[in-house]
Structure formats: C-alpha cells, structure tokens
Amino acid sequence: MPSLSPLLLLAAIGAAPNLANAANSWIVPGAAWLSTSNTKIDAHGGMVLQRGDTFYWIGQAASHSVQPYMYTSTDLLNWAPAKNPQNSIQWMWRPKLAKPNGSFYIYGQVDRNVQALISTSITDNYSVSGGKVTLPPNAYTYSDTGMFQDDDGTWYLLTSADHNNVQINRINSDGSIGPRVGLMAKGAYEAPGMFKVDGIYYLIVSGKTGWRSNPNSVFWATSLGGSWTGPVGIAPEAEKTYNSQNTFQLTLKGSSRTTYIYMGDSWDSKGGPDSNYVWLPMTVDKASKKVSLEYHAQWKVDVKTGAVSTPGLKTRYEVQHADVVGRDGLAGRKKGGGPISSDSLLTFRNVAGLGGRQWVQIHYRVTDRTAGEAHISVNDEPAVNVSSLNHRAGYHHVVPVELNLRAGSVNTISLGMTGREEAGIVVEGLEVVED
Numbered sequence: 001m002p003s004l005s006p007l008l009l010l011a012a013i014g015a016a017p018n019l020a021n022a023a024n025s026w027i028v029p030g031a032a033w034l035s036t037s038n039t040k041i042d043a044h045g046g047m048v049l050q051r052g053d054t055f056y057w058i059g060q061a062a063s064h065s066v067q068p069y070m071y072t073s074t075d076l077l078n079w080a081p082a083k084n085p086q087n088s089i090q091w092m093w094r095p096k097l098a099k100p101n102g103s104f105y106i107y108g109q110v111d112r113n114v115q116a117l118i119s120t121s122i123t124d125n126y127s128v129s130g131g132k133v134t135l136p137p138n139a140y141t142y143s144d145t146g147m148f149q150d151d152d153g154t155w156y157l158l159t160s161a162d163h164n165n166v167q168i169n170r171i172n173s174d175g176s177i178g179p180r181v182g183l184m185a186k187g188a189y190e191a192p193g194m195f196k197v198d199g200i201y202y203l204i205v206s207g208k209t210g211w212r213s214n215p216n217s218v219f220w221a222t223s224l225g226g227s228w229t230g231p232v233g234i235a236p237e238a239e240k241t242y243n244s245q246n247t248f249q250l251t252l253k254g255s256s257r258t259t260y261i262y263m264g265d266s267w268d269s270k271g272g273p274d275s276n277y278v279w280l281p282m283t284v285d286k287a288s289k290k291v292s293l294e295y296h297a298q299w300k301v302d303v304k305t306g307a308v309s310t311p312g313l314k315t316r317y318e319v320q321h322a323d324v325v326g327r328d329g330l331a332g333r334k335k336g337g338g339p340i341s342s343d344s345l346l347t348f349r350n351v352a353g354l355g356g357r358q359w360v361q362i363h364y365r366v367t368d369r370t371a372g373e374a375h376i377s378v379n380d381e382p383a384v385n386v387s388s389l390n391h392r393a394g395y396h397h398v399v400p401v402e403l404n405l406r407a408g409s410v411n412t413i414s415l416g417m418t419g420r421e422e423a424g425i426v427v428e429g430l431e432v433v434e435d
C-alpha cells in the first residue's frame, strides 16, 4: 500500500464521504443520516406521525429554501423521500403535521405567523390553506412550533419564543387555529414538544441560545391548562441535551412496551444542511415525574414490540496495537497511547470489515474540543473531520462513524488531528460494529 503522508490527508479534509448505498440498521445520534436514495435526510425542526405501519417524517429542508420535506419509513431507520416534496411554500420553519378532519394539514411558522397547507394525500399535493394568521387570543407572533395529539384525538399547536412563553392552542375541526387552552410562562423557552403518560402531560422545551445547544428541560401538568411544574433537566447539564435541541416526542405503542422517543436537532452553526439529528429513548419516572434521555451511541427500536436494543457484535482494536506514523510516512517504533499530534497519524491495520458501509465506534477523549478535532481516513480514501460524520465528535467518548470497509482483515484506519495540540485528543481504541 502506498504510504500517505499526514499532509496529503489534511489537504483532502472536508471532502464528502462517499458511501455505498445499504440499509440503515441503527439510529445513531448526531451522525449524518442517509435516506434510501443515499441523500442526507433534510427534515429539521420536524416531527414523525405514525399511521398504521408507516411513519411520516416532516421537517424543514435546509438545502431547499426551508421548504417542508417529508420522508416515509416502516422501521424508523430507513427513510424514503416522499415522491413530491411540498414545494408550494418556502421559509416555513418547524413544520408539523396534523389531521383534524378528513384532510392532512401542515402547520409551520412563516414570518412569525402560522401558515397552514392542506392536502387529501399525506405525502403530496399540498396547497396553501388560507393566509398567514397570528395566534388567538392576543394576535401573538411566535417562532417555534410543536404538535401534540391528545388521547381523545384533538390536535394542539404548541408555540414559543417571541413572548418566551409556551402557548397551547387547539386546532379546530375545520383546520383553523382555535382558542388558547394553556400557557406555560415560567421563563424564556422555545422548541416545545409534548407527550402524555398515565394522564400526565410532559412538556419538553429548550433554552434560548440560537443554534447552539443548551440543557433542555421538562415541565409536567395534570391538564393542558396547567399549572406546570418544572423545569427539570432531561440529561446531565454538561451534555447540553447531547448537543441537540428538542423538536418532538414520538410515542410508539409496541406489543410489549410503549417507548417514548425524544427527537432533537443537532444544528450546525447556522441551522444549515450539515445539521444532524439526535433521537433517543426516554425513561419516565412516574412517581417523581422525571423524564430522562437514555443515551446510546447507537440503538434501534423494534416498531412492532417497542423493544430498544443496542449493538451486540463488535470487534475491538486497542490503541496499543496501532502504529504511530510520522510526517515521513514511516511507521515509528512507538505504538499508540498518548495524545495524537498534528504531525502524526495513528494507524490501525488489518481491521476486519464485512464489505460496504459499516459503523466504527471511535473511543477517544478530547480535552478541549474548541482547540482542535480528530480526523479519520479509511484505506486510500481522503481524511474527513469526525464532526462531519457525527456531531457528537468531541462531546462523547464513543463516537460512531459510518465508513466503507473492505471485506476481510484488510482495512487500514488512520486517525489524525487538525488544530492545536491543546485539543488533547487521546484515542483508546476502535470498535467495529458487525450487526
């Protein structure tokens, strides 16, 4: 194999990963998520609606003038772009889906007002339904949108931000926005989402820090009219909601358990197409009313039973068996162990692959993620920054990235760094996921 110098690899950083099409077998918080058409799923600030065996994911498409885009799935892993994106309107933020009567509606924020779209088909042919409206009772404007359907089938639009408060408005059976039924005025919050467990309403909200993540929290109440008890954090504070912002809570009623899923956005610095998603199961302590995100680097849910699982088959490669290769391209005598430096690469050889797209969990620590970051290359492909593959880079010590591996014990995986040595990037090993 020709030796690649770290400098050559650095020159190539930023190139998009070229991954062969294959089915997705895991939900990977923070990672780039590919659709069945091999495009990056572009549906931010959205929600998932289940109808029968099919899930519909709607969200704002950052690469298409913030139009509402939709994807469909039967397993919550593999998402097909809907045949006809809703292209009648642009700059609609945080679109949500509801079915208050025989038609389907999309409600989203346009110019800080509610704009509704209507169709008889859930996935296509939406047309603009009426003009932009402010919210009853006081002609409120707002920025963020949430959606909740109660047990009796009634739909509620959640809104937040302009007035800091979270407001809950009923959606009338004619699709218009009805009266305010609830108001949560306990601080400056946005990005509302709601779910209900045993008669208790749980309202998850974010703080107001723009595209930067913050510790999201939960309030609870016995009725939509309040009063609301909270806030309580839903994840350890330093994790900043695992580097995400709330958008929706999905309730999956399986045959063996009901699973509650947190859906969040892991925004890039401007809410652009590089933004990713953080979906995690939630645990609800019914006695204390505490809601906690259950963190998994990779997981999936059986949509029939509701059971959550994590990878079982993994092969681990310890850093002690990796080579440190210097600028001259020659393997040093020293084996890996200390922090990686800007003029060397840590190289794992003879890594076994199945052939095709495969998840590799990088186990590493970062002292200061603002100082620099790790990059990775596999075989003779260009190096890419780990954060371009997974927004959990630097935030967590197990970061799965999807790579193209050749079949057999023939793969070479190298890790290097960009930025300053103070980043303190210490790699412990790699785990190649085989299921």
Ligand code: GLA
Pocket (backbone or CB within 6 Å): 045, 143, 144, 190, 191, 208, 209, 210, 211, 245, 271
């Ligand atoms: C908040 C909102 C996002 C987006 C950013 C813009 O975080 O929740 O949807 O509007 O502000 O700064």
